[in-house]
Each structure stands twice: as structure tokens, then as C-alpha cells.
Amino acid sequence: MPFHLFPALPALLAGHLLQAPADAAAEVRHLLLDSRRVGLPAGAVFFALRGPSHDGHRYLPDLYAQGVRLFIIEEGVALPGGLAAYPEAGLLAVASPLAALQTLAAAHRAGFTGPVIGITGSNGKTIVKEWLAQLLSADEDICRSPRSYNSQVGVPLSVWELNPARHTLGIFEAGISEVGEMTRLAAIIQPTEGIFTTLGTAHDAGFASAEEKLQEKLRLFAGSQFQRLFYCADQPLVRAAVAARQLPAFSWTRQPEQPADIRFTAEPSPSDHTRLRADYFAPGLTAEFTLPFADEPSVENALHCLAVLLHRQVEPAEIQRRLARLHPVAMRLEMKLGRHGSYLLDDTYNNDLAGLALALNALARQSRPGRRTLILSDVLESGLNAADLYARVAGLLPAAGVSRVVGIGEEISEQLSQLKIKNEELKGQDDAAASTTVSNPLLIFNSQFLIQTYPTTEAFLAQLSSADFAHETVLIKGARRFGFERIVAALQAQQHGTVLEVNLDALSHNLQHYRRQLRPGTKLMVMVKAFAYGAGSYEVAGLLEFQRADYLAVAYADEGVALREAGISLPIMVMNAAPDSFDTLRRYRLEPEIYSFEMLAEYLATFYATEAPQPTQPFLPAPRIHLKLDTGMRRLGFDEADLPALVKLLREHAAHLPVASIMTHLAAADDSDHDDFTQEQLATFRRMAATLEEALGHSVLKHALNSAGILRFPDAQFDMVRLGIGLYGVDASNTVAPAALRPVSQLRTTISQIKTLPAGYTVGYGRRGTATTGERRIATLAIGYADGYDRRFGNGAGAVLIHGQAAPLVGSVCMDMCMADVTNIPQARAGDVALIFGEGLPLPELASRIGTIAYELLTNVSERVKRVFVSE
Numbered sequence: 001m002p003f004h005l006f007p008a009l010p011a012l013l014a015g016h017l018l019q020a021p022a023d024a025a026a027e028v029r030h031l032l033l034d035s036r037r038v039g040l041p042a043g044a045v046f047f048a049l050r051g052p053s054h055d056g057h058r059y060l061p062d063l064y065a066q067g068v069r070l071f072i073i074e075e076g077v078a079l080p081g082g083l084a085a086y087p088e089a090g091l092l093a094v095a096s097p098l099a100a101l102q103t104l105a106a107a108h109r110a111g112f113t114g115p116v117i118g119i120t121g122s123n124g125k126t127i128v129k130e131w132l133a134q135l136l137s138a139d140e141d142i143c144r145s146p147r148s149y150n151s152q153v154g155v156p157l158s159v160w161e162l163n164p165a166r167h168t169l170g171i172f173e174a175g176i177s178e179v180g181e182m183t184r185l186a187a188i189i190q191p192t193e194g195i196f197t198t199l200g201t202a203h204d205a206g207f208a209s210a211e212e213k214l215q216e217k218l219r220l221f222a223g224s225q226f227q228r229l230f231y232c233a234d235q236p237l238v239r240a241a242v243a244a245r246q247l248p249a250f251s252w253t254r255q256p257e258q259p260a261d262i263r264f265t266a267e268p269s270p271s272d273h274t275r276l277r278a279d280y281f282a283p284g285l286t287a288e289f290t291l292p293f294a295d296e297p298s299v300e301n302a303l304h305c306l307a308v309l310l311h312r313q314v315e316p317a318e319i320q321r322r323l324a325r326l327h328p329v330a331m332r333l334e335m336k337l338g339r340h341g342s343y344l345l346d347d348t349y350n351n352d353l354a355g356l357a358l359a360l361n362a363l364a365r366q367s368r369p370g371r372r373t374l375i376l377s378d379v380l381e382s383g384l385n386a387a388d389l390y391a392r393v394a395g396l397l398p399a400a401g402v403s404r405v406v407g408i409g410e411e412i413s414e415q416l417s418q419l420k421i422k423n424e425e426l427k428g429q430d431d432a433a434a435s436t437t438v439s440n441p442l443l444i445f446n447s448q449f450l451i452q453t454y455p456t457t458e459a460f461l462a463q464l465s466s467a468d469f470a471h472e473t474v475l476i477k478g479a480r481r482f483g484f485e486r487i488v489a490a491l492q493a494q495q496h497g498t499v500l501e502v503n504l505d506a507l508s509h510n511l512q513h514y515r516r517q518l519r520p521g522t523k524l525m526v527m528v529k530a531f532a533y534g535a536g537s538y539e540v541a542g543l544l545e546f547q548r549a550d551y552l553a554v555a556y557a558d559e560g561v562a563l564r565e566a567g568i569s570l571p572i573m574v575m576n577a578a579p580d581s582f583d584t585l586r587r588y589r590l591e592p593e594i595y596s597f598e599m600l601a602e603y604l605a606t607f608y609a610t611e612a613p614q615p616t617q618p619f620l621p622a623p624r625i626h627l628k629l630d631t632g633m634r635r636l637g638f639d640e641a642d643l644p645a646l647v648k649l650l651r652e653h654a655a656h657l658p659v660a661s662i663m664t665h666l667a668a669a670d671d672s673d674h675d676d677f678t679q680e681q682l683a684t685f686r687r688m689a690a691t692l693e694e695a696l697g698h699s700v701l702k703h704a705l706n707s708a709g710i711l712r713f714p715d716a717q718f719d720m721v722r723l724g725i726g727l728y729g730v731d732a733s734n735t736v737a738p739a740a741l742r743p744v745s746q747l748r749t750t751i752s753q754i755k756t757l758p759a760g761y762t763v764g765y766g767r768r769g770t771a772t773t774g775e776r777r778i779a780t781l782a783i784g785y786a787d788g789y790d791r792r793f794g795n796g797a798g799a800v801l802i803h804g805q806a807a808p809l810v811g812s813v814c815m816d817m818c819m820a821d822v823t824n825i826p827q828a829r830a831g832d833v834a835l836i837f838g839e840g841l842p843l844p845e846l847a848s849r850i851g852t853i854a855y856e857l858l859t860n861v862s863e864r865v866k867r868v869f870v871s872e
């Protein structure tokens with residue numbers, strides 16, 4: 001969407017022009033925030049954002065090389081390479097690039113005269129937005145936020161997509177986590193109508209009270225253009241606040257007495273549907289509707305939408321037709337193992353251009369070696385003509401590393417074939433004009449690129465052999481009606497009923513939480529030992545690499561090798577490297593922790609002649625080492641008494657001994673009873689490290705803190721910290737505000753069978769579960785101690801959640817199954833999900849029930865349990 005702004009840009013953004021672009025007619029078409037995502041450099045403007053651990057200015061040289069010619073940078077920040085490194089670029093310095101991004105988006109929004117609906121609230125924003133867009137798609141051309149793009153950065157990017165020539169309605173969601181944020185989002189969205197979903201407890205950390213949070217959220221609806229707020233009058237706090245602010249409102253209720261514009265009354269319904277009557281008082285309309293689901297959150301979300309449709313005077317019969325087609329929103333991208341060593345990114349919900357771009361970003365972040373394939377259906381709702389649309393789709397592929405496309409659908413088949421022909425022609429010309437440095441942007445497919453097309457999903461499935469995708473990373477992206485879940489089912493590795501779901505967004509969230517505790521310049525090492533605390537080492541490491549952690553650490557050399565083979569290139573420390581693995585360390589660039597004289601001698605013998613201080617000209621450099629000091633843990637490391645001998649060795653080998661860091665480990669960083677001891681450990685560490693650095697003749701990285709230490713001893717961060725369990729959402733220090741960390745892992749299984757147990761009967765081995773208090777309903781669950789479910793949870797010590805209710809275990813936990821009492825959960829059925837740990841069953845509490853710690857529960861989940869990685 002071209003947007004001529006250039007001469008006006010400095011004034012609009014209150015910036016100062018360091019350098020005008022060589023192309024004076026430059027126009028702004030795409031907003032860029034991330035160097036890894038440049039698909040279309042022409043017309044792109046890059047905003048150099050800075051965060052606690054991120055500095056966009058670092059990417060300028062790379063972006064310039066990729067062809068980006070317009071940059072918004074922060075006033076006073078030095079440019080890498082100086083101005084001279086960007087001869088053709090326009091560079092505008094502003095006080096805050098984030099504020100500039102928001103201002104630009106707001107100016108763009110102001111050019112749209114149609115209605116814009118802003119959605120906020122604690123839960124349901126994304127689903128209400130998606131459903132409303134589905135329900136109104138017959139009447140309007142809608143621009144909506146992709147997925148849950150609702151943040152200070154996501155909102156400007158979403159609003160930027162509004163096209164006055166095409167769209168007739170905008171629907172955007174706004175999410176906030178602290179005071180002051182909503183005013184900025186309101187200025188960008190400028191809603192004419194609004195929906196307030198619910199006031200929940202999520203994100204409480206940034207607010208003093210629910211009241212304050214509510215007041216902040218309602219600021220979205222403060223503009224002079226605002227006409228109408230749709231909300232549920234059954235929330236007294238919300239009702240009072242809407243009245244106090246005199247917001248123009250349209251309300252609905254489900255209570256018999258509550259005054260409102262619409263009353264919904266539930267009628268007796270089948271178990272998987274909801275029938276209700278709507279009384280719309282002002283026009284005196286009564287209508288009946290059936291929703292194709294029964295769970296409470298979905299019903300609530302649907303009623304928000306229904307209120308909007310009724311107010312728009314859509315005919316009830318038409319509303320019902322649209323409601324019947326409403327489908328659940330799988331807003332998440334799921335990553336899972338496929339057959340034959342393939343890896344699947346499953347995103348089979350919708351398929352518009354914005355959604356495709358996001359999914360391709362997720363693919364770009366994968367570091368797995370091997371071919372990347374996209375299985376793509378016809379792309380819908382773009383408003384572009386087919387040729388332009390698929391040229392744009394093709395333009396997005398190189399940045400994500402895609403080299404094979406399977407197109408499914410009549411339109412995509414036709415267009416991909418044409419692109420292929422055009423590509424061949426261009427290639428002929430390009431070869432002729434080999435002197436040109438910038439190749440034709442339409443020349444996308446090189447000779448290794450593979451294109452396959454099928455008119456329908458059935459045609460694809462009919463010829464599919466799952467080995468076709470062996471060892472590839474496959475993004476599966478299809479519009480709902482193509483039924484791509486059948487493709488996922490065919491390519492996915494077999495799953496038994498137990499799954500460990502790992503939420504990569506929660507992981508990123510926790511990472512940011514700890515990063516905010518670090519002083520500028522402090523490096524971050526993340527512990528991914530023990531299969532990343534059970535979460536899955538490759539995926540976690542890949543995410544950490546993307547999030548630019550500085551170092552990874554594993555316990556054993558083979559864990560490091562596995563990471564290298566999966567394409568991870570961050571430095572990796574190995575805590576317990578056996579001397580016979582030293583050569584492997586060198587080949588895989590893994591860095592051992594050296595904790596004893598024996599080990600140091602082995603190291604020197606392996607890589608250097610022991611007598612002469614000369615290196616024996618190793619073919620690859622010897623691996624860098626980390627010296628471990630024992631300051632009180634009494635586990636591994638050099639003692640203070642060892643220092644003189646160690647210093648002597650270091651002096652002898654200082655010239656070529658590649659010491660990367662000096663470290664120690666605290667014995668009781670989480671326990672204030674032992675803070676004096678901890679301070680002594682830290683003092684000892686300072687002393688010992690100073691002596692060693694003097695012997696080496698230079699300073700090296702020093703580090704001591706684990707997760708609990710990061711929060712409790714900010715003065716002892718030294719040069720680096722070692723984050724472990726906190727990343728996985730468990731606060732070992734008990735100092736974090738409850739909502740500040742998000743649980744990362746959820747272990748769940750399914751009910752295999754339900755039996756009714758007459759009074760006096762017993763369950764399981766040793767007949768240890770007895771129906772003493774009368775007849776019981778017992779559910780057999782598909783998880784046992786071989787999956788990592790601890791036997792100590794048996795006989796009532798543990799409970800699982802089924803339909804949100806606790807079901808205590810009965811009898812002993814067996815190898816592959818266990819039994820739970822579901823007498824009080826009459827709706828429980830075979831096939832239902834039982835939650836073992838996760839939201840509602842916090843790990844520390846579960847652990848304390850059986851006298852252990854969260855670390856053990858996490859790392860015990862056996863490797864036979866499938867990991868599924870999700871990202872919102």
C-alpha cells in the first residue's frame with residue numbers, strides 16, 4: 001500500500017533528518033522492525049527499536065546490504081560504521097523510534113473514514129475479533145489484526161494494513177500490561193465502536209488493582225469519534241465504570257433482572273449446542289439462535305458478536321445461517337515431529353496474506369538443517385488480483401528459506417505454473433545480463449526450487465507417501481475449507497494419548513522477565529541441560545538463539561552435539577565433559593567446564609604438548625574452557641587452597657590457554673536463611689577470580705547466579721548469569737509477583753475408559769484403591785510412571801484436572817496408566833483430556849505434595865511423551 005510521505009516524514013515524526021535518501025521520491029510501503037524478515041526491501045522503512053536486551057541499530061548494516069533505504073533511528077545513538085556506510089539511505093533521527101512508529105500508524109489510520117471496531121478486555125479478544133470478522137465477512141471488506149497482534153508494536157503494524165481503497169471496516173484488538181499504554185493504542189486505533197470482553201485476572205502484575213486495570217482499558221474508548229461500546233452488563237465493576245465515564249454504550253445481559261439493550265435467555269439444549277432466546281428491547285425483536293458449541297467461554301465470546309450483529313440489524317435467519325458456520329479458532333501455530341524425521345509447523349486455520357507472512361516468519365526462525373517446504377492452499381481475502389497476489393506470495397518465500405512449494409487449489413495451481421514459466425524466461429535474460437549486481441526481484445525460483453500443484457486436498461492425499469517429506473521442515477498453511485488437518489494427520493508421527501505441550505510464547509515472556517532484571521551489558525547464559533528441563537532441547541535452544549541469548553549450557557557432550565546437529569550455532573558450555581569426549585568438543589565447538597587438575601592435565605595433553613608451552617599446531621583450535629571454582633557448594637570445582645598450583649599452571653600456559661570464563665555455583669541462592677553464607681561464597685569468588693585474572697594477564701567473563709540468584713542478588717551479576725528453571729516458568733526464589741512468570745509446560749493425557757465401581761470393590765495392583773464410601777466412577781488414564789508420572793502421586797496424594805475439576809488418584813500408579821475418581825465429574829467420558837500439570841495445577845504445589853521439587857517433575861517427563869510446541 002504505497003504511502004507518499006517522504007518530504008513530510010521529518011515534520012510528522014518530529015525528527016531530524018541526518019541524511020536525505022538518494023531517491024527523493026521514496027515512498028513508505030512496509031514497516032520493518034526486524035532484520036530477519038526482509039522480503040521486500042523496496043519501500044520498506046526500518047524502525048530501530050531498543051529494548052532491555054535488543055538494539056535494532058545493530059542490524060542497520062545488514063539491512064542496508066539487503067536494499068533497505070529508509071531508517072528511523074534514535075537520536076544520539078551512534079550508527080554502526082558511521083553515516084558514510086549508508087550513502088544512499090534516508091536517515092531520520094527521532095527521540096523514540098517506537099513513538100514514531102505509532103505516530104506514523106496513527107496518521108495512516110486517520111486517512112480511513114470507515115468504521116473501526118476496537119476490542120479490549122482480559123480474555124477472548126482474539127476469538128471475538130476472528131469470529132466477528134467471520135460473521136461480518138458477507139457484508140464488509142474487513143482489515144483485522146493478524147492473530148493476537150495487540151501490543152504497542154503489534155497494533156501499529158496491524159493498523160498499517162488498513163487500505164482506504166479496499167476496506168470498509170477495521171477490527172483491531174488492544175492488549176496492555178501497564179498503566180499508560182492504552183492511551184497510546186487508542187490514538188492509533190481511533191475506534192468508532194468498541195467491544196469490552198471481560199475483566200479477568202491476567203496481567204495483574206502491572207496494575208495496583210482490578211479497578212485501575214479496568215480504568216486503563218476503558219481509555220481505548222475515550223476519543224471524540226467514539227460512538228458505541230458493546231459490553232456485557234453482568235459485570236458490576238464494568239457496568240459502574242461505563243456509567244461513570246458516560247460512555248455511549250450498548251449492553252447485553254444473561255440475567256433475568258438486569259436492565260440492558262438485549263437479554264439472552266438459555267433454553268434446554270443438547271449437550272454440544274447452546275439454544276438461546278434473544279430479546280432486543282428497543283425494536284421489540286425476539287429471536288431464537290443455536291450456537292454450535294456449549295462451553296462457557298465460547299458462548300460468552302459468541303454473545304459479544306451476536307450483540308453487534310443484532311445492533312446492525314442483520315436478519316435473525318441470516319445470523320443463524322452464519323452462526324452455524326462459526327468454527328473454533330485455533331489461533332496457534334503448532335510445531336510437532338512428523339514421520340521420517342520431518343518437522344511440521346501446523347497452521348491450518350486461515351490463510352490470508354498477513355497470516356501467511358507470520359507463519360513464514362515462524363519458519364524463518366527454525367534453524368534445523370535440511371529443505372524447507374511450504375504446503376499452501378489458495379490464499380483468500382486478499383483483494384488483489386490473482387497474478388499480483390501470488391507474485392507477492394512468491395516474494396515472501398526466499399526470506400523464509402523455502403525451496404519447495406506444494407500448492408493445493410485451482411487458483412494457486414494455475415498461478416504457480418505461470419510464475420514458473422515467467423521465472424524461466426527471466427532466468428534466461430538474467431544469465432545474459434550476468435553483469436548486473438541486483439538480480440530481478442521476480443526471479444525467485446532457482447534451479448533447486450521445486451513446485452508441485454494439486455487441484456484439491458484429496459488429489460494430494462491420494463498420491464501422498466509420508467516419506468516424500470523425510471527430514472524436511474514443513475509449514476502447512478491452508479484455509480479452513482481445504483481441510484489441511486487431514487494432511488497434518490497423515491504426516492504427523494504417531495501419538496499416544498499423553499502430550500507435553502510447551503508454549504514458546506510463555507518461554508519468551510519469561511526470558512524477557514529475567515532480562516529486565518539484568519544490568520546493561522550483562523550476558524545471559526541459558527541452561528538447556530536435561531533436554532531443556534524436559535521441555536525439548538532443540539526447540540528451546542532454537543528459540544533462545546532467535547531471542548539472542550549469549551550462551552547455552554548442557555550437562556554432557558552428547559547433548560551439545562545434538563544441538564549442533566540441529567543447527568544451533570550459539571556458544572555452548574558443557575558442564576560435565578568426560579576427557580574422552582575432548583576431541584568431539586573440538587569438532588563441535590563445545591566448551592568444557594574444567595573443574596579439577598586431572599581434567600586440566602587431560603585437556604593440556606589432548607591439545608598441547610605437556611612439557612613445552614608451545615601448542616602442537618592443532619588443526620582446529622582447542623575448545624575454549626570455563627574454570628569452575630568451588631566457593632561453598634562442595635560439589636565440583638577448584639578450592640581456594642588449589643589456587644597457587646592453578647595460578648602456576650595458568651601462568652605457564654597463559655599465552656595459549658583459551659579461558660572463556662570463570663564461574664562458581666551458589667548452594668542456597670533461593671533461601672534467605674543462608675544469605676550470609678551466600679555472601680561469603682560471592683566474596684570468595686571475587687577474591688579467587690581476581691587472582692586468576694591476574695595470572696592470565698587479562699579479564700574474562702565471570703558468572704555465579706542461577707535463576708533464584710538473578711532475582712535475589714542483583715549486585716552479583718558480574719558479566720553473565722545462568723538462567724535455568726525460571727525460564728520454564730517456575731520461580732525458585734519465591735520473590736516474583738504471581739502473574740509475572742507464565743507456566744510453560746502442560747502435561748496432559750486422555751481417559752482410556754470409565755468404570756463404575758460398586759461399594760467395597762477395589763482398583764488396581766495390590767487392591768490399594770477401595771470404594772469405601774459407596775459406588776464410585778473411576779477413569780483409567782493413559783499415563784503411568786514410565787511416562788514420568790511419579791508413583792508417589794498414587795492413592796490420593798495427587799489429583800488431575802478433568803473439565804476443570806480435581807479428580808483424585810485412586811490406587812497405585814501403574815507403569816503405563818493410573819486411575820482417578822471422577823464420581824463428582826458426571827460429564828467425564830472416555831477420550832476426554834486429563835491435565836496432569838499446567839494452568840490450575842502449578843508445579844511447585846504438586847511437587848510439595850510428594851516431597852520433591854518442580855525441577856524433578858519437569859525433568860522426569862519421559863522422552864516417549866510427545867512434545868508439541870505452540871506459539872500464539
Ligand SMILES: *Cc1c(COP(=O)(O)O)cnc(C)c1O
Nearest residue numbers: 527665706707708722723724725
Ligand atoms: C542448573 C544450573 C543452573 C541453573 O539453575 P536454576 O536453579 O535452574 O536456575 C545454574 N548453574 C549451574 C552450574 C547449574 O548446574
